[in-house]
Amino acid sequence: MRAPGDLVLGELSATAAAWPAGEADHVDGVPARLVAAPSTTDEAAAVMRIAAQHGLAVVPRGTGTKLTWGRPPERADLVLDTRRMDRIVEHRAGDLVVHVQAGARLGAAQEHLAPAGQRLGISPVLTPGAGPGTAGGVIATAATGPLRLSHGAVRDLLIGITLVRADGTVAKAGGKVVKNVAGYDLGKLLTGSWGTLGLVTEAVFRLHPLPRAARWVVVGVASAADTHDKVQRVVHSQVVASALELDRPAGDPAALAVLVEGIPEGVDGRVRTLVDLLGGDATAADEPPAWWCHAPWAAGEVALRLTHEIAGLPRLLDAVDDTARRCGLRAAVRGSAGVGVLHAGIPADPGAVPAFVARLRELSPSWSGDVVVLDAPPRVKTALDVWGPVRGLTLMRRVKDQFDPARLMAPGRFAGGI
Structure with a gap:
């Protein structure tokens, strides 16, 4: 008789590419059991239905560049790899719109759009040794970079989305023309949800002309x-x-x-x-500085996101300098000062990092922003509340209950244990 895991793997393999998880498939230190890699929305929906039937916790994964960001999930029974969903479904140059699958790599999408004199106005900050990631990844993490000043955040560029819910139900919102705003709020809701509400399988973005x-x-x-x-x-x-x-x-x-x-x-x-x-x-x-669009931390350091009102910028910078001195740390800061989103990198000192983060959060009302620990080595992350105080947490939990009542989508990865 086959083990239950073998039975589930057999069911998954009948609908999509699937295999037993290995050490490389662990999610921020949490072992995974299985990996499935659908190539279409229909295949993804079938995989999600099987996962729901067996009560498997699902963690979506693109290129994995930000899979250690946030909190480790409570469990990761099934890693759903989106990299086979990598097609440019449609490029409507006349409407300045592109429709892509979630696993489409941003670099490949930009190369596809360039001959038409167009671009997707997303330039995510590059982490050490990593590329810009996938369309689904930037939606899940709301990761933007320098072009946010002129083109807006990810949610401002997203005009249509296809979602597979935890039970395998497929939902669509928005459309393929910029004028169509029906259901646009669903796209905004999913942007920055860290894979905890459902699996994004396709997205429609509005484009901008490529400057000469x-x-x-x-x-x-x-x-x-x-x-x-x-x-x-x-x-x-x-x-x-x-x-x-x-x-x-x-x-x-x-x-x-x-x-x-x-x-x-x-x-x-x-x-x-x-x-x-x-x-x-x-x-x-004629060329950007070498540091342009690169994260300020090195591999193995603690990565932070610091948001602020524009008028609060000097108070934030002074607080970072003063707090780093108090804690015996060196802090590098880089980011989009014109839109109020900075990143910082500090050494992974288990004794000093919690005090550094706590003091910045205590002072953060003076610049009207938040302090989030995006990534850190396990020995540091376990001593921290990486998300910190979150406004609207009660409402966020209600949304989670509506979309994923069984808590199967990346449980515990987001703020407040969502």
Whole structure:
């Protein structure tokens, strides 16, 4: 007689590619039992129905670049790998819309769109040794980067979505034209849900024209106050920057970099205006600085996301510096100061990190933001509430109960144990 696991594997294999999980399939240290890799929404729905029938906890996975972010799931019976769902389903260039499967890699999608003079305005921050990930991954984690200033967040670009619920039911919302906003709230709800509400299998995004020219203006900043002053100059100017990024390496000089895009003549004029506006050592370049779009942490360090109101930027930066000194840590900060989303990297000192995080959270009301530990080695993560205080947690739990009453989708991975 076959073991129950063999029986489930047999059922899964009859609907999609499936195999026993190995050590490489563990989810943030939690062992997985099985892996299934559907290639279509119908196959994914069949896999989810089998998982629900057997009470299997499901953790969606794309390229796995952010699979250790957040809390470890309570269990990971089945890893649902989306990488075989990698098609560009439809590109409607005239409508500035692209329809992709969830496993489509962002890099491949951009290459497909470029000949039509278009792009998807998502530029996720790259973690050490990893690429930009998949369409489903950026929806699940709401991961954005420099282009958020000009193109908006992931949820602003998502106009249609296909979801498979925990019981295998397929739900669709939105459409394939920018004017169609029916069901758009479902897309917003799923963006940043970390795979805890269901499996995204397809998505429709609105696109932007690919600019003919791009240049960067880089200027040094001497202090938190100087940083804030220069950020304010840029965001309140007529330059219309595409991106505004801050780099504050631990112990090294800090800098702001501004991306200006458009037609060559217009870009050149705006760059000259920007250099004059920022003054000092501001210089223009045809290539981004080496740190552009890269996370500020090294492999094995603690990764944090720090959000803030634009006016609260100097208070946040001063608090990071002061708290790092108090805790004996070196903190590198980098990110989109123009939209209030920064990232930080600190050494993984089990004795100092909890105190660093606790003090920043205590001070965070002064800059109206949150402090989230995205990733950390297990010895550090176990001593932390990685999500911290979360507004609207009661409502979030009600939504979880509606979408996944049996708690089968990545249980415990999100805030409040959702």
